[in-house]
Amino acid sequence: MKLKISLLLFLCAVFYNANAQKAYIINDFMKGYTLYFAQQTLNSEIKEYYKLTDNESKKTVLEYGAKELSSLPISKTAKTTAFKNIADKNIRVLGDVNFDGRPDIIIFDTEILDEGCYSPQATASIFINTSNGFISSPGISSVYNNANCLRGGSFEIDPKYKRIITSSSGGAALHGVEYYSVTGTEAKMLSSFEEDGFAQGPFSKITGKRLENNKYVSFTSLSLYETGLKENKLVAFDTKNGKGRVIVFKADNILYYAFQQNDEYQFVSFAHPSHPEKAEKAIFKFRKQNTDNELEFNSGNIKYIIYETPNSIGIKININGKISDWQGVGKEGTLSSLTNAKFINLVRE
Incomplete structure (x- = not known):
């Protein structure tokens, strides 16, 4: 039973x-x-x-x-x-x-x-x-499925810039990224690029294409992750005019300057030097006068001077005698950390 x-x-x-x-x-x-x-x-x-x-x-x-x-x-x-x-x-x-x-x-x-x-x-x-x-949106669904079809794939909704950002991983230091605009039920690719972190030096190389005047145009740039600099970041501030962020940092025995764009990509539009092999020709001049500090360097016929006083910080850009003063806000660190520092591309005056 x-x-x-x-x-x-x-x-x-x-x-x-x-x-x-x-x-x-x-x-x-x-x-x-x-x-x-x-x-x-x-x-x-x-x-x-x-x-x-x-x-x-x-x-x-x-x-x-x-x-x-x-x-x-x-x-x-x-x-x-x-x-x-x-x-x-x-x-x-x-x-x-x-x-x-x-x-x-x-x-x-x-x-x-x-x-x-x-x-x-x-x-x-x-x-x-x-x-x-x-x-149903087959187009946006395809963007989602294609992103997650790849290793490390992600699909991010960016409300600040009204963009969809997808990314994938091709290895420990190679990342693919795509930006899309969305109207109604349709998605349109705005840019596609790879970030190669295998390059020597503190910057990753960016190579890709983006939409300009209804045509995809090739471009190259650099990226820098400020959070990874930790104690190597010497001074940083945002420009009051909203154009971007100034970062002065060290890597090994080399001093670097980077200007990070204030846009959805936040690429580094200008670096000095851009590669360790260029360090000896990318000289910085440091001056200390009482409580004021200045860090000067040249790129071609353009002179840059980062200035710091007890109450202000900023960068002056001199192009053929025409000076633009980009005042800074939100300062982190200080130029006085360069007082006794030794780098192969730093001199004192």
């Missing part, structure tokens, strides 16, 4: 696992909407169905997945629950991906695919929140 009961329980468990069904009604997924979610597992195949309803108009604004799950008896067993209580959901609020003030939705397929990706992944579909409901 016990054997028969055990066998019966086993067969019921097998049947249950092979034909598991569940359905939920969720009121806290997104403000102003009700989400119906149903899932069915049949012989290891998982089917899902999502329906989002506007609470005010009672209209269905998003429908995705196996629609038959909305009419089967499973729908009558739907339980009202909090979204956080559902462990294996494949839907979430992505954020405002097209910067129109409305949150958008992403849904992941249940099937894991390997289409030349670094590792198998679930394909994602992104739905844009419009006045007429949520509309």
